[in-house]
Amino acid sequence: MALRLAALSHPARIEILKRLSASACCSCREVVDHLDLAQSTVSQHLKVLVEAGLVRFEADRQRSRYAVDHAALAGVSASLTQLVDSCCSGSLPKRQD
Amino acid sequence: MALRLAALSHPARIEILKRLSASACCSCREVVDHLDLAQSTVSQHLKVLVEAGLVRFEADRQRSRYAVDHAALAGVSASLTQLVDSCCSGSLPKRQD
DNA sequence: ATCCTCCATCGTCTATCGGCGATGAACGAT
DNA sequence: ATCGTTCATCGCCGATAGACGATGGAGGAT
Numbered sequence: 001m002a003l004r005l006a007a008l009s010h011p012a013r014i015e016i017l018k019r020l021s022a023s024a025c026c027s028c029r030e031v032v033d034h035l036d037l038a039q040s041t042v043s044q045h046l047k048v049l050v051e052a053g054l055v056r057f058e059a060d061r062q063r064s065r066y067a068v069d070h071a072a073l074a075g076v077s078a079s080l081t082q083l084v085d086s087c088c089s090g091s092l093p094k095r096q097d
Numbered sequence: 098m099a100l101r102l103a104a105l106s107h108p109a110r111i112e113i114l115k116r117l118s119a120s121a122c123c124s125c126r127e128v129v130d131h132l133d134l135a136q137s138t139v140s141q142h143l144k145v146l147v148e149a150g151l152v153r154f155e156a157d158r159q160r161s162r163y164a165v166d167h168a169a170l171a172g173v174s175a176s177l178t179q180l181v182d183s184c185c186s187g188s189l190p191k192r193q194d
Numbered sequence: 195a196t197c198c199t200c201c202a203t204c205g206t207c208t209a210t211c212g213g214c215g216a217t218g219a220a221c222g223a224t
Numbered sequence: 225a226t227c228g229t230t231c232a233t234c235g236c237c238g239a240t241a242g243a244c245g246a247t248g249g250a251g252g253a254t
Contacts, residue, residue: 005105009099009102027200038244070185083174134214159229160221
């Protein structure tokens with residue numbers, strides 16, 4: 001869990017996630033074009049996300065496809081929710097939907 | 098948001114959070130006793146958590162009180178959920194309560 | 195064959211993290 | 225006044241993260 005959260009704990013990677021989910025086509029190039037970071041840097045961030053299991057990677061030809069793994073992302077969210085829940089463990093009935 | 102997640106993205110800090118929420122009394126000493134980390138290290142982690150706004154700090158006398166800020170924690174969880182939601186943007190109606 | 199584009203990887207640099215021991219301050223107890 | 229306890233902070237260090245440029249490979253186009 002800490003690993004997943006670590007992957008998410010960088011503004012650039014959050015931006016990348018949003019970008020990936022915004023457009024159906026998800027080449028590294030496109031992300032680079034929007035993020036104003038060096039291509040190598042973006043590639044690194046993508047690698048981190050892939051290794052964390054949050055993004056799926058599909059090497060077509062030289063055109064790599066990156067896609068958000070919605071299930072994994074939801075899983076992280078659920079884990080965090082569970083942690084919060086376990087931390088509050090009944091002492092905090094308040095729940096902000 | 099990345100800041101909050103960064104604070105959470107460390108196993109020791111997650112353990113600390115659980116420990117803090119487990120017992121009503123939350124001295125640094127107690128955490129040290131359970132975590133098998135040096136006192137200075139625990140103090141550092143607590144500082145990180147406090148600076149991230151996830152833990153509230155109350156300097157009583159020489160006995161410092163640390164308490165989980167449930168609302169802040171829930172806020173992070175909500176933010177993450179929102180991110181996931183924005184990433185799936187309607188394509189994932191599944192919702193695990 | 196020769197470009198050009200896209201991409202991953204490597205090497206480098208700097209900054210930060212994560213751990214520790216040591217130190218000193220604040221306080222209670224003797 | 226002198227301990228003992230608790231805690232925050234300060235160096236110090238190895239390791240890692242994050243950024244970049246450069247390199248090279250794989251394809252597509254000419």
